[in-house]
Amino acid sequence: MSTWILSPHADDAALSLAVALRSEVFPEPIGVVTAYSVSTFAVDEGRSQSSITAMRTAEDSRFAAAFDVSIRQLGLRDAPLRRSIKGTDVFDLRLPVLSRSVNALARRVRSIQNDWSKTTLVVPSGVGGHIDHRVAARASDGLPASSVFAYADQPYAIQDPRLLDQLRERRGEPDWSATASTRNVAVKVEASEYYPSQPAAARMIAALGVASPPTILEAVWRIQ
Numbered sequence: 001m002s003t004w005i006l007s008p009h010a011d012d013a014a015l016s017l018a019v020a021l022r023s024e025v026f027p028e029p030i031g032v033v034t035a036y037s038v039s040t041f042a043v044d045e046g047r048s049q050s051s052i053t054a055m056r057t058a059e060d061s062r063f064a065a066a067f068d069v070s071i072r073q074l075g076l077r078d079a080p081l082r083r084s085i086k087g088t089d090v091f092d093l094r095l096p097v098l099s100r101s102v103n104a105l106a107r108r109v110r111s112i113q114n115d116w117s118k119t120t121l122v123v124p125s126g127v128g129g130h131i132d133h134r135v136a137a138r139a140s141d142g143l144p145a146s147s148v149f150a151y152a153d154q155p156y157a158i159q160d161p162r163l164l165d166q167l168r169e170r171r172g173e174p175d176w177s178a179t180a181s182t183r184n185v186a187v188k189v190e191a192s193e194y195y196p197s198q199p200a201a202a203r204m205i206a207a208l209g210v211a212s213p214p215t216i217l218e219a220v221w222r223i224q
Ligand SMILES: [Zn+2]
Pocket: 008, 009, 012, 130, 133
C-alpha cells in the first residue's frame, strides 16, 4: 500500500476522512487498518460478540468497496472487552494509556507490511477522549513511515469545536481540510450510512442534517 490509514474502530476512517478519500489527498492505493475490530459495541447490543463483530466487519467491507480502499482487520478487542478497562467509561480521561496496549498495537500495525520506506501513514489525533483513539494516536510514534499525517477524530471534533481549536493551537492550521459544501456534506452522509450499527455514525448524520452544518468537516495535519 502507498497509504495506510489507522482506524481505531470500523467507522473511524469513514467518519473522519471520507471527503479526503474522495479528494485524493493521500497517495493511492490506500488501505485502512481497523485496529479494534472485535467488538460488542452496537446500537443493538443484545447480540453476541461474534455477531456484532461480523456485522461491523460487513459494514467496513461495504464502505471499502464504495470508497475504493482495502480494509485490514487486526482482530484486537475494543476497550470494553479488555480486562484493564472493563466496567469503566471508555471516554474517561483518567484512564491511562498503557504502554503495553500502545506497543501491542504498534507491533501489529508494523507487521502488516515489510517495507514502510515509501508509505504514508495517517493516524488519529486521539481527541474526543476514547481510550482506543488515545492508544492509536500514541502507537503512531513507534511506526516507521516516509510521512505521517494526523486527522481530527470525528464526530467528536464536529460536535465539540473546542477540540479542533486545541489541535490548531498544538499544530497550527491544518495542511488540508474539508469545508461544509453541499458535495462534502453529501459524501460524509454517504460514508456514515455504511455504519448503521454505530451511534457515532448516527450522531454524524444528525450533525450534518441541520440547516447550517459545522464549518470544518475534516482536518488533516502533516506531523512527520
Ligand atoms: Zn472510534
